[in-house]
Amino acid sequence: MPEVxxxxxxxxxxxxxxxxxxxxxxxxxxxxxELDLSYNHRGIEKAAEQRNFIRVLPLLxxxxxxxxxxxxxxxxxxxxxxxxIAIPPRAQYIRTIIAELERMHSHLLWLGIxxxxxxxxxxxxxxxxxxxxxxxxxxxxxxNRVHYGMNEIGGVRCDLTPAQVGAALLRLPNLEERIKxxxxxxxxxxxLLIRFRGVGRMSKEEALxxxxxxxxxxxxxxxxxxxxxxxxxxxxxxPWNVITDTRGDVYGxxxxxxxxxxxxxxxxxxxxxxxxxxxxxIDAPKNAPKGEILSRYEAPRGEVxxxxxxxxxxxxERVDIRSPTLANWTSVxxxxxxxxxxxxxxxxxAIDPCLSCTCRMVVVNQKDSTNGxxxxxxxxxxxxxxxxxxxxx
Amino acid sequence: xxxxxxxxxYIFIFPGFFxxxxxxxxxxxxxxxxxxxxxxxxxxxFFQPLxxxxxxxxxEVINPDGVDWRVFDAIPVVALAAVMTAFLYVPVIGASPLxxxxxxxxxxxxxxxxxxxxxxxxxxxxxxxxxxGGVRAVTxxxxxxxxxxxxxxxxxxxxxxxxxxxxxxxxQHNLWLVFLQxxxxxxxxxxxxxxxxxxxxxxPEAETEIVAGPWTELTGRRLALMHLTTEISLVVGSALxxxxxxxxxxxxxxxxxxxxxxxxGFCLFLLKTLAVLLVLSSITVATGRLRIDQLxxxxxxxxxxxxxxxxxxxxxxxxxxxxx
Numbered sequence: 001m002p003e004v005x006x007x008x009x010x011x012x013x014x015x016x017x018x019x020x021x022x023x024x025x026x027x028x029x030x031x032x033x034e035l036d037l038s039y040n041h042r043g044i045e046k047a048a049e050q051r052n053f054i055r056v057l058p059l060l061x062x063x064x065x066x067x068x069x070x071x072x073x074x075x076x077x078x079x080x081x082x083x084x085i086a087i088p089p090r091a092q093y094i095r096t097i098i099a100e101l102e103r104m105h106s107h108l109l110w111l112g113i114x115x116x117x118x119x120x121x122x123x124x125x126x127x128x129x130x131x132x133x134x135x136x137x138x139x140x141x142x143x144n145r146v147h148y149g150m151n152e153i154g155g156v157r158c159d160l161t162p163a164q165v166g167a168a169l170l171r172l173p174n175l176e177e178r179i180k181x182x183x184x185x186x187x188x189x190x191x192l193l194i195r196f197r198g199v200g201r202m203s204k205e206e207a208l209x210x211x212x213x214x215x216x217x218x219x220x221x222x223x224x225x226x227x228x229x230x231x232x233x234x235x236x237x238x239p240w241n242v243i244t245d246t247r248g249d250v251y252g253x254x255x256x257x258x259x260x261x262x263x264x265x266x267x268x269x270x271x272x273x274x275x276x277x278x279x280x281x282i283d284a285p286k287n288a289p290k291g292e293i294l295s296r297y298e299a300p301r302g303e304v305x306x307x308x309x310x311x312x313x314x315x316x317e318r319v320d321i322r323s324p325t326l327a328n329w330t331s332v333x334x335x336x337x338x339x340x341x342x343x344x345x346x347x348x349x350a351i352d353p354c355l356s357c358t359c360r361m362v363v364v365n366q367k368d369s370t371n372g373x374x375x376x377x378x379x380x381x382x383x384x385x386x387x388x389x390x391x392x393x
Numbered sequence: 394x395x396x397x398x399x400x401x402x403y404i405f406i407f408p409g410f411f412x413x414x415x416x417x418x419x420x421x422x423x424x425x426x427x428x429x430x431x432x433x434x435x436x437x438x439f440f441q442p443l444x445x446x447x448x449x450x451x452x453e454v455i456n457p458d459g460v461d462w463r464v465f466d467a468i469p470v471v472a473l474a475a476v477m478t479a480f481l482y483v484p485v486i487g488a489s490p491l492x493x494x495x496x497x498x499x500x501x502x503x504x505x506x507x508x509x510x511x512x513x514x515x516x517x518x519x520x521x522x523x524x525x526g527g528v529r530a531v532t533x534x535x536x537x538x539x540x541x542x543x544x545x546x547x548x549x550x551x552x553x554x555x556x557x558x559x560x561x562x563x564x565q566h567n568l569w570l571v572f573l574q575x576x577x578x579x580x581x582x583x584x585x586x587x588x589x590x591x592x593x594x595x596x597p598e599a600e601t602e603i604v605a606g607p608w609t610e611l612t613g614r615r616l617a618l619m620h621l622t623t624e625i626s627l628v629v630g631s632a633l634x635x636x637x638x639x640x641x642x643x644x645x646x647x648x649x650x651x652x653x654x655x656x657x658g659f660c661l662f663l664l665k666t667l668a669v670l671l672v673l674s675s676i677t678v679a680t681g682r683l684r685i686d687q688l689x690x691x692x693x694x695x696x697x698x699x700x701x702x703x704x705x706x707x708x709x710x711x712x713x714x715x716x717x
Contacts, residue, residue: 006521012604028685117601119592119682125432191593191681341525342684345601 003031008344010039017355021344028341033333037358045319052314053079053153053288061147063321064357066109069095069102070299071306071357072151075319077232078295078308079153082288089234089276091155096234097168097271098141098150100264104175105134106300107257107264110352111182114254117345118195123185130178137168155281165272172269179261186254196251200335200347203248210331213324214302215260216351218244219252226298238270250350287314299324301352323357400490408485408659410477417624418442420670424627427674442624449617457610459519468517469611469618472510476625479503483632484641485662486655488558495555501542504588504629507622508534511597514619515607526606529685530597533587536692537594541584543700544577547707548637557633561641571638573710577703578638580696582669585630586676587688589623593680596688628666631673635665 003026010018018039024032044063048056061072073095080087108131115123135145141164142148142157150156186192202212207220217224225242227235243259245252292309302324311317328351335347403409421442429436456462482489482496489496508530515527548570549555552563564570571578587594598606611619635641642658642665683691 004521004525006525006603115681119595119599119601120680121592122432122678123681125434129433189679189681191683194687195681195684340684340686342596342599342602342682 002026006341017353019353019355021348023336023341023344025341030336030339030341030344033336035329035333037329037355040356042356045321048319049316052286053284053316056316056319057151057153058147058149060319060321061149061151064323064354065146066106066354067102067299067301067304067357068147069098069150070297070304071321072149073099073233074295074297074299074304074306075308076151076153077297078293078306079288079310079316080284081295082291082293082308082310083153083285084289085154085282085284087155088279088282090159090278091280092234093271093275094150094156094160094280096238097160097268097275098138098148099233100267100271101134101138101141102148103264103300104261104268105131105138106352107261108134110257110300110349111254113352114250114346114349115192117349118191120189120191123182123189123192126178127182130175133171133175137171140164140167152281152284154284155279157281159280160275165275169269169272172265176262176265179258179265182261183255183258186251186258193251195343195346196254197247197249199250199343200339200350201247201249202331202335204246206334207248207331210334211327212302212331212351213327214298214300214352215253215256216302216328216331218242219256220248221246226296226303230296232297234271235267238267240267240270250346253350287312288316301325301354302327304357321357323354325351325354325358328353329358403490404481409481413477413480413625413628414621417621417628418446420627420631420666421624423667424670424674424677427671428678431675431678446617446621449620450614452613452616454613454615455610457519460517460610464517465514465615468510468513469615469622472507472622473618473625475503475506475510476622476629480625480629480632482557483629484558484561484636484643484658485632486642486658488562488643492556492558494559497545497549497555497557497560500557500629500633501545504626504633505534505538507619507626508588510622511607511619514611515597518607518610520610522603522605523607523609525603526597526599526609529603530590530607532685533590533594533596533688536689537584537587537696540580540692540696540700541588543697543704544580544584545633545637547574547577547700547703550704551707551711557636557641561636561643564640565643565645569638569640574638574703574707576699576706578634580700580703581634581638582672582676583696585634585669586673587692589626589630589673591673592677593683594688595682596685599682627670627673631666631669632662634669635662639665639668641665 003024006023006025008021008023010020020036020039022034022036023030024034044059048059051059057072057076060075061068063071108127112124112127112131115121115127138148139145141160142150150158202220204221207217207222212220212222221244223242223244226232228242240263243256243263245256247255288310290310290312292307295306295308297304304324305322307318307320307322308316309318332348332351336344339347405411422437422439425441426436456465479500481491482500512527512531515523515530518524548560551570551573552560554560554563590597598608608616608619642662644654644657644661648654648657
């Protein structure tokens with residue numbers, strides 16, 4: 001067959017979010033790939049500048065539907081550091097528990113998606129059923145399944161009762177068994193093995209060169225995890241291991257994620273059993289002093305970084321979000337060349353892409369030099385809490 | 394048996410088109426239900442396949458730009474007619490009244506037509522996903538068809554007849570061929586799974602890669618008829634395997650009131666096709682999708698060799714025992 005252009009996205013069954021790959025294929029082999037990101041401009045960074053610290057946390061939580069806790073925590077952590085306050089240990093532990101539960105539900109979700117991409121729907125259904133146990137725990141603790149809203153500047157919103165801790169601990173043994181089962185399936189199921197092994201391989205050097213983060217990098221042997229290398233929350237006190245793999249292919253990434261599921265479960269169990277008493281928040285000052293900080297956090301998909309600049313008011317002057325998916329895109333474009341057309345979905349899925357986190361920028365049209373600096377031009381509703389908008393319907 | 398009214402009844406009512414239509418929808422329901430229960434889901438209600446069919450038949454038919462709509466309309470009908478005709482030669486309540494020497498070859502030919510139809514649909518759709526799907530469908534055809542044909546021809550060699558009904562009769566007097574040709578049976582099951590384009594062989598319609606492959610541009614009654622074709626292929630395929638390897642609808646002895654024989658035969662037919670369906674559903678649930686290059690390796694290296702080995706074994710057995 002001659003070279004054909006296969007348009008994958010922005011509307012495609014394999015991609016639930018808008019991104020466009022123009023795949024130039026020779027028969028079933030991929031020759032070249034053109035990546036087109038940024039179909040959505042959500043204006044979250046600009047909107048964050050308009051809200052005070054109490055109002056901005058729910059907004060930042062909505063950067064992503066999966067790692068919602070990550071974005072809120074990394075921001076709260078940064079602001080607290082600028083303010084120079086330390087949150088109580090019980091709040092640290094509660095944040096850690098929610099963070100690791102979130103990692104578990106994210107990785108279980110990912111495992112299902114990866115299986116679905118190769119047409120293995122049974123594993124998809126099973127993992128999503130088991131994910132419900134994690135979601136139920138999160139709902140019991142926070143009242144919500146997706147946007148938990150647990151963070152406040154200076155602590156967490158609600159406490160864990162002994163009954164909630166007991167119920168969460170009761171769910172863990174079954175989950176542990178299921179995670180073990182998934183590792184068995186991964187190592188014994190032939191169709192999984194032949195579709196995952198050697199697909200989308202990336203060496204350690206390439207991972208470093210293209211700036212891959214998270215499980216994608218750790219599967220290529222990059223031994224890096226913010227939780228260990230720049231400890232925050234309660235991670236320094238908890239015994240746990242960074243999972244790495246040397247294979248660098250989709251199989252390795254799956255192994256890393258299932259390993260992280262196991263570790264997350266142990267962290268949750270340790271935190272639930274050893275949660276210290278005391279208050280869950282302290283009164284934080286209204287304003288933050290002038291300063292800037294790069295707050296880092298290991299989200300389920302990799303390192304998320306918030307650059308925050310404050311100017312002595314109760315609002316941030318600038319917040320810049322670098323999500324893990326943005327760091328991983330270049331490695332995908334590299335991995336896909338010379339692979340099979342049929343492997344596109346699974347290689348793309350292997351970095352666990354989250355485009356709602358990533359596409360938050362405006363492309364400046366250089367011809368008529370319009371840009372997105374005017375908020376109303378890019379469709380952001382005025383903040384009803386803003387003093388200037390008071391009295392409007 | 395040669396009463397023309399009986400032949401008409403056989404073709405159109407039972408076990409011909411009317412029964413075939415109902416049974417195909419029932420098997421489709423069972424297939425979906427079994428898969429759902431294995432995946433810890435609830436599954437569809439009983440009438441869902443019929444409801445789906447009626448709904449799709451009533452939907453608007455959309456012609457892609459620059460496509461000859463007459464051909465587009467005709468292809469699903471031809472595919473459906475082919476598989477429905479194929480069913481007439483497969484024994485259901487006893488030997489088929491339309492049986493003749495060589496009907497096995499006719500059935501195999503008719504069952505290959507839906508795949509060709511899919512290729513044509515994909516090629517005519519003027520859509521890149523359909524075209525890739527169509528090319529994949531026909532590539533896959535070249536891979537699984539050879540082992541599948543070889544596996545289904547071994548019963549004919551052993552029974553010394555090219556008629557399916559004659560092969561069933563031979564099994565009535567001797568032994569089920571699944572015991573004599575276990576390798577051929579397995580190859581035939583895998584080949585049937587590939588022919589029906591079910592996981593792990595759903596490469597031509599791989600949803601996450603090429604949307605729906607050749608099905609992408611099908612709408613309304615065209616889509617309904619192609620779905621019905623696939624469902625009927627499932628009945629014909631499982632009935633064919635039940636007849637060639639599992640002894641078909643004949644008991645090894647005759648029952649005392651003569652009318653009991655077709656009734657028992659029909660029950661056997663149901664039991665055996667359901668057993669084949671259970672195996673096919675389990676394969677679907679337990680596997681992921683292969684890649685076309687991986688299928689190429691598996692098909693030619695392992696399946697074709699296994700089928701050839703089976704042919705060799707059958708020839709040796711024939712030489713030693715069956716032929717005097």
